[in-house]
Amino acid sequence: MRFVDEFRDAEKARALAARIASLCEPGRQYKFMEVCGGHTHTIYKHGLEDYLPEGVSLVHGPGCPVCVIPMGRLDDAIAIAEQPDVIMTTFGDMMRVPGGRGSFFDSKAAGADIRMVYSPLDSLKIAKQNPDKHVVFMAIGFETTAPSTAMTVLRAKAEGIDNFSIFCNHVTIIPAIKAILDSPDLRLDGFLGPGHVSTVIGCRPYEFIAAVHRKPLVCAGFEPLDILQSVAMLLEQLQEGRVEVENQYTRVVPWDGNRKALQVINEVMELRPYFEWRGLGFISHSALKVRDEYAAFDAERIFPVPGVRVADPKACQCGEVLKGVIKPWECKVFGTACTPETPIGTCMVSSEGACAAYYNFGRFTRERVRVAITR
């Protein structure tokens, strides 16, 4: 299929794999973090690690929007959904995320009106169709999805729709990367930058990573060849002694980002003083809330929100997984107490979560799978 097959060409992959192998210093171990959960998904879905030499390992990062939602926040959302005459709308992958008292799925089964939507505009449509109900959109995601949420609020205001609000959980990527860089347990050789976030914020915001932290970053696309090429670009920098921010995903990511989208976010939202991230704790200035001017569309101000913090179970190591400190299988509850059927951690729920990807697509050592297939 056009625009798909050309980015999944096995022959080009073999050529890139050879290039990657030739760029590696013999005996050296390279560790690159793919920041974005979309990359993690691509890596596992296509079995991309089969093309990487022993010396190159990919570490999964914090950029999975579902994974970073803390349990308490989900309890708040469910509390809103259970208010009388409320329709809660959400992206499908939030449905199974467990909070302190269960998931949206459980709450829906118990009677709450919770519906899956593909876009916040679908929520607005539901609001128009149900004038006697209040429709809340569970807004999640990094800068990638924040513009569409903000646009929807602007449209609701322009059309005078007064039974629609958002429960804003938008987060920003840079503070999360800073948290990784400040983590003492991690030795990384570079980053595969989050492609879709960068379509909005551009590549400039990453420059401190090269300038201050002396780590190269290549903004990477989401097809498997994009990722292999980005790995090659990182290795080229290291071989040539360069430390820079580069853009592999030029067909989508402008260096300066999307100014219009940033303006729209800025019009409707502002930074919160602090926000809790699943497994990472409180990070200052790391999330967005609705500005006072749009308070009428802010579910947090319309409904009583319990705002209780739910502690991660002690055995749960989502934080270390999100920071790339441990591999999913190294978590104490991975695959035993925490499985896709009965997830404890968010990383086991979303298709972009490192644990779900590893459990569903990996689970056996690469060696055994390779032997089984080629034998």
Place this chain on the structure above:
Amino acid sequence: MTPDQQVQASWAEEAVREAALQESGLSAGPVGQEHLTKEQQVLQRIEAARQRKPRIKEERITLAHGAGGKATHILIDALFLEAFRNPLLEALEDQAVLDLGGTRIAFTTDSYVVSPIFFPGGDIGDLAVNGTVNDLAMSGARPLYLSCGFILEEGFPVADLQRIAASMAAAAQRAGVSIVTGDTKVVQKGKADGCYINTAGVGLLERPAELGAHRCRPGDAVLVSGPIGDHGVTIMLARGELDIESDVTSDTAPLHGLVSALLDAVPAGVRALRDATRGGVGTILNEMAKASNVAVVVEENKVPVRPEVTGACEILGIDPLYVACEGRFVAVVDAASADDALDALRHHPGGEGAAVIGHVKDDPPGLVLLKTGFGGTRIVDVLVGDPLPRIC
């Protein structure tokens, strides 16, 4: 919200305690496994956890329980099988094979709740006939008689019901079956969604062939009878929530003719047949791998998928391997019969798009592995739920 208010997620702590308790019996014994890496030991522990008897943890039924994936399997194993246990049911095939005084018959039932009721290429009526005909055909039986039960919502248009009945009649004629008994119930408005149909069917097993998901052996070839995922994508697009238009239509069709052609061509070579409905080909292959304790290796490039279906799946982030078909089956045949089997399918109407998509191997048992089009390798697991509820 202040950082110091904090409560415990008691269910999660409970889950951790319970897993630790169950594991204390298992993990004590990696004796003789010291040579394994830490990762291999963890993976073994996970396998042991997966072998444990499933238990329903939810307090209420969720949509996932009806999606045909892991949650459905757990519900069947832990609740229905426990309550009804008998040797015929335990096989967990799509139909039971009964011996009535020397005559072998196949018996099955299925309920249909598809939304929307009318969709490109079919409607709930022909789906209800074809689905049950196909469950019979997968045992090698000749489908003969069907029952049908209607659950209707107050206010449902009679014209729509006439249209559904007409389409059922046409489908029954095409499949050579008669609808010989039935039932009608009406519930108050809001207590159902328009029209639900249950059909049960019986068929006659005239061939000696014994088919079953547990009969796959290393070396066998795995075939599909045509391009996959058409029905699921059609339903998804017909709901109109995505604003995507496409010419793809449902593949709903009776399969007994195609099955007959296959069994005529290689009477002794066919091990197992299953129609790839809810959960798609990926789920069926997992069921077969598990039932036969073998590995199934699939080559992504050889799996027939229409470009429209690939496109819709790409946009939605769904793997076509998990998308439902209503007129396709998976056949496992012994290696020596593979060419003849493929030839027979391709020369029969409805089987033109058949293909060999993979093979059965011995290790790792119970797993489906995929050689991706990109040239990598990965597992194809059973999904927990289905991203597309009410597909059939």
